[in-house]
Amino acid sequence: MRVMPDPAVEFRRRNRLPEPHSVSPPHLFVLHRLCELYRAFRTGALPPVLLATPTLMSGSLDPEVLVDRLEACAAAGCDPLSADLQQALLRLPRGIHPEAAERAGRVASHAAATVASWLAEGGLPDPETGFTWGYLEGASGYLFDEREPAHDGCHRDVRPVPVLRAEPTGHPLIDDLLRKPAPWRRGDHGRAMAWWPAILPSHREVVSVNYLPHLLNQWSAPSVDPAHLAMLAEADGPLGDATALILATFLAGRDQEAVPLLVRMAARGGLPTGVLGRQLGLLIRRTWFETRPVLASLAEAAQQGAQAQVWEILMGLLPVLLPGEGERPTVTHAEAVALAADVALWSGARGEIAAVSTHAASGRNSRFARECARLRDRLAGHDASAG
Numbered sequence: 323m324r325v326m327p328d329p330a331v332e333f334r335r336r337n338r339l340p341e342p343h344s345v346s347p348p349h350l351f352v353l354h355r356l357c358e359l360y361r362a363f364r365t366g367a368l369p370p371v372l373l374a375t376p377t378l379m380s381g382s383l384d385p386e387v388l389v390d391r392l393e394a395c396a397a398a399g400c401d402p403l404s405a406d407l408q409q410a411l412l413r414l415p416r417g418i419h420p421e422a423a424e425r426a427g428r429v430a431s432h433a434a435a436t437v438a439s440w441l442a443e444g445g446l447p448d449p450e451t452g453f454t455w456g457y458l459e460g461a462s463g464y465l466f467d468e469r470e471p472a473h474d475g476c477h478r479d480v481r482p483v484p485v486l487r488a489e490p491t492g493h494p495l496i497d498d499l500l501r502k503p504a505p506w507r508r509g510d511h512g513r514a515m516a517w518w519p520a521i522l523p524s525h526r527e528v529v530s531v532n533y534l535p536h537l538l539n540q541w542s543a544p545s546v547d548p549a550h551l552a553m554l555a556e557a558d559g560p561l562g563d564a565t566a567l568i569l570a571t572f573l574a575g576r577d578q579e580a581v582p583l584l585v586r587m588a589a590r591g592g593l594p595t596g597v598l599g600r601q602l603g604l605l606i607r608r609t610w611f612e613t614r615p616v617l618a619s620l621a622e623a624a625q626q627g628a629q630a631q632v633w634e635i636l637m638g639l640l641p642v643l644l645p646g647e648g649e650r651p652t653v654t655h656a657e658a659v660a661l662a663a664d665v666a667l668w669s670g671a672r673g674e675i676a677a678v679s680t681h682a683a684s685g686r687n688s689r690f691a692r693e694c695a696r697l698r699d700r701l702a703g704h705d706a707s708a709g
Contacts, residue, residue, distance in 0.1 A: 342498065348518040348532050351409075351499045358405045369400045373433070374409035380557045381520025383413035385422035385441055392426060392434045402433045408495045409521070411440050416524045416558055418444045449488035449500055451527045452563045453534055455608060456483040466608070480608050482534040482567060503532050515546065519553040526557040530564035537571055538609065548572050548579035555587050563601070566594050570601040573619040574611035581622045588623075588631035595631050599638025606643060613643065613654040617661050629669040636662045637675060644677045651681070651690035659693040666700050673701050 339353055362368045371391045377384040388410055395402050402410075423441035426434045455466040458479035464471075465483065488500035499521070515536070518529045533546045551568055569587070572580035587593045605611045616639075624632040636658075643658055645651050659678065665671070675697070682694035 346503055346532055347499045347501055348521050349514055351495060351521060352514055352517055354495055355405045358403050362403060369395050369402055370398045373402050373406050374413055376413060381413055381523035382415055383410055385414055385419045389422050389425045392429045396429050396431045405495055407433050408493045412522055414445055449486055449528060451531045452485040453482040456481050481538055484531045484534045486531050503535055515550055519557050523557045525559045526554040527559060527562045527564055529554060530568055533568060534564055548577055548583060551583060561592055561594055563597055566598040567601045570598055570605055574605050574616050576615045581619055584623045585626050585628050588628045595634035596638040599635040600642055603639045603642025617658055621661055624665050629665055633665045633669040633671045636665060640675055641677045656690040656693050659697050663697040663700055671701060
């Protein structure tokens with residue numbers, strides 16, 4: 323019995339494309355587009371215009387301009403390229419665009435009908451994104467949620483394990499792009515990472531998830547840098563755990579671009595500040611990053627006008643960072659609470675942080691306990707110095 327070859331496998335073989343498991347999904351998406359253009363050029367099948375060329379620096383594509391391009395292709399009797407069409411769909415702004423959908427529906431081509439449906443139905447739904455904390459111990463990988471590390475020495479092998487789940491769209495390259503990236507990769511499979519934000523300008527958290535395997539690889543290249551995050555800051559779509567971890571890593575590493583990025587993203591809104599604080603705490607707890615650089619970054623951001631956002635970050639950070647049962651407070655614990663007390667004053671914060679109240683009520687006379695009492699009282703509005 324003859325087994326029919328998989329068309330996708332045959333396509334990759336003929337065009338010398340790498341296997342999906344060996345490259346990051348966005349990089350493979352770019353390779354498919356380049357391959358398509360090369361084949362069209364060699365065979366004389368290039369359309370009069372590429373559909374997906376962005377109209378904004380972020381990578382977004384104006385719906386009306388896309389319909390203009392569809393009309394140009396139809397007038398020339400030329401079908402748009404498949405990968406180009408799928409990239410154009412991903413570059414459309416979020417939401418429903420009824421006028422452009424109606425125009426596209428009047429263009430006599432299969433590509434135009436696809437675009438009309440995409441515009442009328444609101445485009446790509448937000449996939450489920452995120453990550454869990456994992457680590458390597460010997461030759462095996464584990465999740466922190468399932469098993470704590472056996473010894474402190476393995477902390478340098480901590481890695482975020484990406485989570486990405488999406489409903490099939492029926493467009494094969496888009497569906498391949500939305501598969502979960504593999505963690506702990508090494509080598510050059512993440513080349514052209516600067517292109518990735520423009521591939522999904524309306525779903526930037528998906529790009530962040532794909533950056534995660536390159537984030538904490540200290541000795542391998544390529545790696546994520548603040549310029550990549552700056553491009554995501556200008557894109558669209560909700561921000562979540564993955565973006566928070568990337569920014570947290572730059573803040574903890576005292577990268578010179580980290581604080582300006584935090585301030586700029588805070589001013590634009592939508593920054594998951596509580597998640598960012600928690601991830602800062604986990605970076606300190608589980609990796610080689612230390613507390614004082616994190617506090618210095620947060621203090622600098624607060625002094626530059628992001629007091630409210632820094633306070634929200636500290637509310638996420640302190641419950642993770644402060645000593646738990648059986649742990650002794652350190653000088654840096656006291657410094658963290660002291661910074662929180664100052665930022666609470668600057669931002670006019672009120673409320674309670676349970677871990678702080680517990681330590682404040684311990685009856686000890688250490689600097690840490692006194693700073694906890696000062697923060698507790700300030701949040702309750704009982705601090706005389708606040709006036």
